[in-house]
Amino acid sequence: MGSGQDADPVVIDFPIAYIRAPLAVDNQGEFQPSDARELITFNFGADLFVRDRASPSALAVNVTERETNGLGAVRDVEISYDGTRLLFALRSPVDLNLALDDEDQPTWNIWEYEIATDTLRRVIASDLSAEIGHDLAPHYLPDGRIIFSSTRQLRSNAVLLDEGKPQFAAQDEDQNEDAFVLHVMNDDGTNIEQVSYNQSHDIDATVISSGQVVFSRWDNAAANNAINLYRMNPDGSNLELLYGQHSHATGTNGQVIQFLKPRELEDGRMMTLVRPFTDTDDGGDIVIIDTPVYIENTQANLDNVGLTGPAQTTATVNSVVTEVNQPSPGGRYQSMYPVQDGTGRILLSWSQCRLTDITPPPVGELPVIYPCTDENLADTSLQEADPAYGIWMYDPRDQTQLPVVPPEDGFSYTEVVSADPRTLPPVILDSENRFDADPDLVAEGAGVINIRSVYDFDGGAVANIAALADPAQTLATDRPARFLRIVKAVSLPNDDIVDLDNTAFGRSRAQGMKEIVGYAPVEPDGSVMVKVPANVAFGVSVLDEDGHRITSRHQNWMQVRPGQVLECNGCHVPQSGLSHGRSDAFPSAWAGAPVAGVSYPNTRAEWFVGEVGETMAEIRARITCATDCASIEPSMDLEYEDVWTDEVAAGRTADASFSYAYADLTTTPPTSLNCITQPWASNCRIVINYETHIHPLWSAARPVLDDMGNPVLDGAGMPMSNDCTNCHTPLDDQNMPRVPAGQLDLADGLSPDEPDHFNSYRELLFPDNEQELNMGAVQDRLVEAGFDDDGNPILVTVNVNPSMNVAGANASSRFFSRFEAGQSHDGYLSDAEKRLLAEWLDVGAQYYNNPFDVPQN
Incomplete structure (x- = not known):
């Protein structure tokens, strides 16, 4: 050349x-x-x-x-x-x-x-x-x-x-x-x-x-x-x-x-x-x-x-x-x-650089162009001309x-x-045509994400990964990271198809609309291998045992092609000023199995027989994929099975397995029956709309049962119930006005502040005024905040912070703490209901997560 x-x-x-x-x-x-x-x-x-x-x-x-x-x-x-x-x-x-x-x-x-x-x-x-x-x-x-x-x-x-x-x-x-x-x-x-x-x-x-x-x-x-x-x-x-x-x-x-x-x-x-x-x-x-x-x-x-x-x-x-x-x-x-x-x-x-007079030239004349000398740039009668x-x-x-x-x-x-000729770069074959592509994944329209350890933050371990991986040192209940949530972006149509204003998104527009495509357990060493749908924009979040997000929301969209295995080392320190999105950004903080064939004490030896460098997720996937690859199948439910710990060697009488299942809901689940009862498919979605899936929780029947499972009766011989609307409404059971318990009104009805929302949604997520009962009427409480120039008291309302926060379940501790063991609402919500509330909050507490469910005028 x-x-x-x-x-x-x-x-x-x-x-x-x-x-x-x-x-x-x-x-x-x-x-x-x-x-x-x-x-x-x-x-x-x-x-x-x-x-x-x-x-x-x-x-x-x-x-x-x-x-x-x-x-x-x-x-x-x-x-x-x-x-x-x-x-x-x-x-x-x-x-x-x-x-x-x-x-x-x-x-x-x-x-x-x-x-x-x-x-x-x-x-x-x-x-x-x-x-x-x-x-x-x-x-x-x-x-x-x-x-x-x-x-x-x-x-x-x-x-x-x-x-x-x-x-x-x-x-x-x-x-x-x-x-x-x-x-x-x-x-x-x-x-x-x-x-x-x-x-x-x-x-x-x-x-x-x-x-x-x-x-x-x-x-x-x-x-x-x-x-x-x-x-x-x-x-x-x-x-x-x-x-x-x-x-x-x-x-x-x-x-x-x-x-x-x-x-x-x-x-x-x-x-x-x-x-x-x-x-x-x-x-x-x-x-x-x-x-x-x-x-x-x-x-x-x-x-x-x-x-x-x-x-x-x-x-x-x-x-x-x-x-x-x-x-x-x-x-x-x-x-x-x-x-x-x-x-x-x-x-x-x-x-x-071109300057011209601020005053337009006479009609029919072209503007005069001046060069950008220091003198001309300092001249206030000149402005930048068109390029x-x-x-x-x-x-x-x-x-x-x-x-x-x-x-x-x-x-x-x-x-x-x-037109100077250039060297032709090499051809990279499409993923489904490469020798390492899994034909079953290609046919299923899925890929796999393989995370070495969620405890790896920018190349540094934020926990003792080896100790967490060893059941002799750390049991499942003591590990901070338990699940991975896969969240998919929801495509938004233009206004000619669906008219979406900000009320459709709810408290915050920032998170758009989101769907959940599944969950996977985090293995003891923090590793995860799980199928994800191909050809969609998705992100992931790490959850604790309660299903609450413990990492920042993933705000950069990932994707996989059919048959692709997407590998990453771990997570990222928020607001660190460092980028983590490149494969050559940081070293891996977790080397995986130290020696081939070695098992830790209290570990089921038939499981932890790893090759050097393998994570526990990779070991489990290698073994299960000899039959059905069950370990990499996501679930619509939060399910944990402790396949690693030998309970007898660990001195336990029961394992740490549990499930928070949609089948346990008494209200409408946010996914289809097939996705709940059948094996996961790449088109399974969890779509949570407030009116359909969250608001019904407040009026759901919650009978109080004795140790034998029989209804407990009140003084009038009626079955007792812990329904949320028993206390959190502006009218008591005699239809008399009252201040809702905790200043939180969960009754049916549209909000007087925003008729596109149920009142309960606004009560849960927006600041409100404290109320009091005054001469049989509920009204805003007013307190003195000083005096005006004439000496008259200045009365102002008292703010009540919302019970929930769109930042997520952990940011909504004011709400969830009421339901902890020994607290005032212990046992009122089932594990499945608390899981549903947590995932809804974690994805943004949107009013709708399906644009086609938004009512049109």
């Missing part, structure tokens, strides 16, 4: 391609900056141009005008490895009469242009198939297929059908637009398959030298709202964070920036555009990130412990400002393409930046690529 180069540092004797697009403006002609989180945009008038070489004098040919007629749009240009073909997204001409709504306008489609033959074709030939969803950001895979971002969500739609829901394009977690996730297809548009399952956007996939795919992921679950770099195999297996979760405050003066449009350099580092979501004139800076060494800007990977960075270095000498609504003296970049010829040169879309992005060549050898396509007012030249 690099042969035939001109002496001119700008010229490359290979074709280049780029986009010319008008600036986006509103009806008043004001420039409208883009938002990196909004992808279904349409600024008609953009076209793709090709030049036979990167030279200002080369002829520019518009290759898409034959399709767009100047009224379409083009974006996301990519080039084949041999430099002969271009991929891009094109949106056909719109209805200028606006007779069609936006959703009825043509969608973004993937197109291909063959340079030598001047041939243009839509990759998906069928009009019907092409218009199913929006397709963006294509990239060639080494095996000839194409990976791209799309709202099609094909496999997610199939999962919706399995769940008994209609098919729809799920919205991003802001409910702003359809979520774009990664898909692959053949180069003729056939065999389209979804390969990523984020609940917000996955965009800008690029293949790196290992054959893996690196892309920008909008992590937007709960408190997250950032675009990070991820990597995975092209089929979606081995998904992991690559870089950036804790490196966002690295812009100018600590400005929060996002990581976009990654490109691998010849030395394996990643070149990335960094910018805030919006308000920096559609551009930002270009940084080079040392991802082979670093996970974060100051966090090295396992092989480079001790290095402190920074991982990020600016790619050019220009002084680029990434603060929002601030001029950038060094201009800003909108896209980049590293030339793969050993020179380190970069083709860039760049706009210089003018042109194509430039940056050469790091002499730090020069020279024009290839000069900028033009009112337009952007961007998305430049060069």
